[in-house]
Amino acid sequence: xxxREFQGYVNVTQDTGQTMxxxxxxxxxxxxxxxxxxxxGVAVPKRGSCHVVGGCAxxxxxxxxxxxxxxxxxxxxxxxxxxxxxxxxxxxxxxxSDARAKFILSGTNVREVLAKLAPMDTHPEKFPVGSxxxxxxxxxxxxxxxxQDDLVSVICFRSVQDYVYALFxxxxxxxxxxxxxx
Amino acid sequence: MLILNCPYCGCDKDETELxxxxxxxxxxxxxxSSDQDFEEYLFERTNPKGLHFERWRCAFGCGKWFHAARCxxxxxxxxxxxxxxxxxxxxxxxxxxxxxxxxSWRNFS
Numbered sequence: 001x002x003x004r005e006f007q008g009y010v011n012v013t014q015d016t017g018q019t020m021x022x023x024x025x026x027x028x029x030x031x032x033x034x035x036x037x038x039x040x041g042v043a044v045p046k047r048g049s050c051h052v053v054g055g056c057a058x059x060x061x062x063x064x065x066x067x068x069x070x071x072x073x074x075x076x077x078x079x080x081x082x083x084x085x086x087x088x089x090x091x092x093x094x095x096x097s098d099a100r101a102k103f104i105l106s107g108t109n110v111r112e113v114l115a116k117l118a119p120m121d122t123h124p125e126k127f128p129v130g131s132x133x134x135x136x137x138x139x140x141x142x143x144x145x146x147x148q149d150d151l152v153s154v155i156c157f158r159s160v161q162d163y164v165y166a167l168f169x170x171x172x173x174x175x176x177x178x179x180x181x182x
Numbered sequence: 183m184l185i186l187n188c189p190y191c192g193c194d195k196d197e198t199e200l201x202x203x204x205x206x207x208x209x210x211x212x213x214x215s216s217d218q219d220f221e222e223y224l225f226e227r228t229n230p231k232g233l234h235f236e237r238w239r240c241a242f243g244c245g246k247w248f249h250a251a252r253c254x255x256x257x258x259x260x261x262x263x264x265x266x267x268x269x270x271x272x273x274x275x276x277x278x279x280x281x282x283x284x285x286s287w288r289n290f291s
Contacts, residue, residue, distance in 0.1 A: 047192050062244030063190050119196035126193075134191075136199050136242040 008172030010107035019075035021068040025091040039085035050132035059132045101161035105152040116171045190246040203237030206249045
């Protein structure tokens, strides 16, 4: 699937250049946290947030689960370094790149487009830059990462990627703005 | 519309993001228990109008089960707490005592 793009009052782009790993581990363990940081170069994020260093991102999925994201070119190296760093620990590391899809929304009104589709509070006080939230887009599960005030990553299952892409394109269509901004 | 704060995610979740799990603090009677205990465990549920303790799952979020204390008549939420407990924590009980003095639910009060 090639990258597709939609131009609306918020732009929607599919990013197919990402690899994703699910990492389940006891994230309260300082030993495990140190090993993850050693392998990825990224500090384990606090709940509800995502850290990015040099293209590699760690997102908080649940008290015992992280989502590791990186450019596809780094996938093999990342996999090996995580395997080595966590070889002594009881963890689960699985490549889920082919099970997930990632979209990028950009534009000043990204919060509004998110609010149209997800039952979450997108106000800057409740959802500041760096936040990561697992929620629901219309009928399917998904996750949101607010990278910048006008840049959002949306992650969903690949089996529903066409549905999610169509949802966001529809919500971002010119003329469907809810708030009029000067 | 019910909004519960998931104690694992630490953020508010809409009812549509959650899965209801029925009455909380049940004691399981499995193999080896008497027929009556098993029947009560399986079928007998309190269905109060007012204060109730329930199990909820953060289905579209972290996937964890948690407990909620709320009023079934007014939908007021007294608090949510993690599931790794046999009874409601004191902070939750104190909130309920403030708002519903003299409350009782099953053997808790």
